[in-house]
Amino acid sequence: MTLQDKVAIITGSTAGIGGEIATIFSENGASVVVTSRTIEGAQNKLADIKKNGGDGLAISCNLESSSDMLALVESAMDTYGRLDILVNNAVSHQTLPSSPIQDLSYEKLAAGINTNLTNILALTSKAYPYLKIDGGNVINIGSAVINQHILGIPLYTIIKGAMSQMTKVLAYEWAPDVKVNQINPGFTRTAAPKEVGIPDAEVGAFFESFRQFHPLDRVGDPQDIASAAYYLVSDQAAWITGMEMNVDGGYSINGRSL
Ligand SMILES: NC(=O)c1ccc[n+]([C@@H]2O[C@H](COP(=O)([O-])OP(=O)(O)OC[C@H]3O[C@@H](n4cnc5c(N)ncnc54)[C@H](OP(=O)(O)O)[C@@H]3O)[C@@H](O)[C@H]2O)c1
Secondary structure, three states: OOOOOOEEEEOOOOOHHHHHHHHHHHHOOOEEEEEEOOHHHHHHHHHHHHHOOOEEEEEEOOOOOHHHHHHHHHHHHHHHOOOOEEEEOOOOHHHOOOOOHHHOOHHHHHHHHHHHHHHHHHHHHHHHHHHHHHOOEEEEEOOHHHOOOOOOOHHHHHHHHHHHHHHHHHHHHHOOOOEEEEEEEOOEOOOHHHHOOOOHHHHHHHHHHHHOOOOOOOOEOHHHHHHHHHHHHOHHHOOOOOOEEEEOOOHHHOOOOO
16 A cells, blocks of 8 residues: 555546556555546546545546646645646547648647647646645656657647656656656557547457557556556655656557568
8 A cells, every 4th residue: 555645536437547556546545536537437446446446536628728737736735735746647639630730720739739738838837836845756658659740630649848847847847746757658458549439340450550560569558657656656766857758659669660
């Protein structure tokens, strides 16, 4: 129970990577603030956590709404009176169209950046005064595509690259009070393909097509990412800040054969 008495906000934590992070933090004693675009989604996940003996709070919170994001910290503080961990996990695929950058209108670019960067920065800033009270942690969930770009998702990759700079800058500015680290997952088996419109029947083939880019010869499972997040907030990582951990089956060091 290494996270006993700690309070963690994990954005987008009903399923996928955020869902597994909420589970492992809860199994290790943290009270988890579970968020979803729907209150039902958050309540269902919290019910599972409680069934397994955990504790938490269910909040409906859409990354596309700045007021939702800013209210999140207040909800956690009103209930628990403390905040120790913030995991910036949620992404809004709807505001990150997979069009070439030159084809995106000013409004689309601004919506993608405001939603997936400004709102995350605003939430993180709001959390800072509470995180710093007792040596808190921020974990940003980036992506391995910042190390090896894939044609077709330019705005997503630019945003994740900016997040990586945010990790380094805040880690330095907020040291020694708050540690800020980032995990860059490789392709991980979640419902993300569904979010971007890939039909259920094609999801298996979609992931299979990406296996070849991972030297460890499989795509990831959400547990692979969650165990890294748990390590980074544990005492074992007490001297690690400003780090980007590629949890990607070797995707980032993948070369080419002659
Ligand atoms: N899966 C991958 O291959 C992969 C690879 C690299 C990086 N990542 C990154 O890992 C993170 C998690 O991805 P994932 O694949 O686990 O996603 P996912 O399976 O699609 O899970 C998304 C979670 O986020 C919530 N969510 C979706 N849209 C949201 C929004 N607009 N505002 C707030 N919450 C929202 C969902 O909750 P509801 O549906 O209940 O609202 C769900 O709990 C993202 O930052 C993603 O960029 C993923």
